[in-house]
Amino acid sequence: MNGRISVLSARYTAAVFTVHRPPPEVPLVLKLHSDPAAYAGETLAYALLADTAPVARLYAEGEKSLSLLLEYLPEPADWTLSAMPAVLAERVAAVHTASLRLPTEATDALAGFTLSALHGAPAPAWITNPAAYTEVLAAHLDAYGTELVPLGHLDLKPQHLRRRPDGEVVLLDVESVRPDVTGLIDLITLPAVLRQAGHELSPARVLGLYLDATAALGARWTAGTLKNALHAYAAATGLESLHGLNG
Structure with a gap:
């Protein structure tokens, strides 16, 4: 070249x-x-x-x-816009639900990572409480059905949202995304990312933005089931703080 x-x-x-x-x-x-x-x-x-x-x-x-x-996307997202917290939630939700929109050949290749397959498999080595992890997977099964591949672990930070010339906001740096950690870790990170970008939102508002964004993409979470899943995720992984999202 x-x-x-x-x-x-x-x-x-x-x-x-x-x-x-x-x-x-x-x-x-x-x-x-x-x-x-x-x-x-x-x-x-x-x-x-x-x-x-x-x-x-x-x-x-x-x-x-x-x-x-x-x-190459050199233009950062404009975090002064009031809509940016919702935009971030929508972009994150799109990643978390991406496997629901894959072509058939891709879904066949990822059959071993679907919620139904993970639900019957041993818990990953990084899980400290397998019983709680089973609760996390069960909550995702209720929210998404059996065929979701639970993608998560985005490297979220304000500078990783960039703007195309047409104004579309996209995510950079997806190398840390994995098909087994679920998107809950990204949800837990959202309040801190928004605060770094100058948007001080209450935990309830952040949770609501994520609920709206995932519902638009086919999820069946409620505030109660999502909070329960967060509790279980903290127990499964040893996390000490959920930044108020479980309150």
Whole structure:
């Protein structure tokens, strides 16, 4: 590929460059991994989310070079807008429910990660209370049905919401998304992210935004069942705080 290359970031596990192609084409991001597991995790995340959730576009990936070619989005989201908390909740909910909108071939490949499959499998090693984890999965089964793959663990921070030239707000950096942790960890993170972005919302308001966003995408949560799921998740993982969302 022809074009000037600029370094955006360099970490132990990955380096990110901007590839400036000649006009009228836009710059792209070239991301190089040094860890095959991290590369595999990110490519899986994009395979799950590329056509089903508002994330940066993946244009190409190279297995041998552990590289990805991504959409370059230098414009940050405008956090001064009063609608931004709802926008963030909608974007997060879209990721959490992405597996409900996958094509048949993808759902077949992920059959081992559906709620029905996880419900009958041993709890992951990072779970400290398997009985409570079973309650978490049961709550998700009630809310989504058996075929959901419980995606979660977004690297949420204000700067990871970017704006396309047409104004659409999308999420960056989905490499940490996993098909087994559920989206509750992201819900628990939302109050802190919004506070960092200048939006001090009550826990009840944050919970309401998430309930509305997931309901629009097919979930059947209620405030009571979601709070119970959060209690169970804290017990299952050893979390000490839910930032008031369970109140």
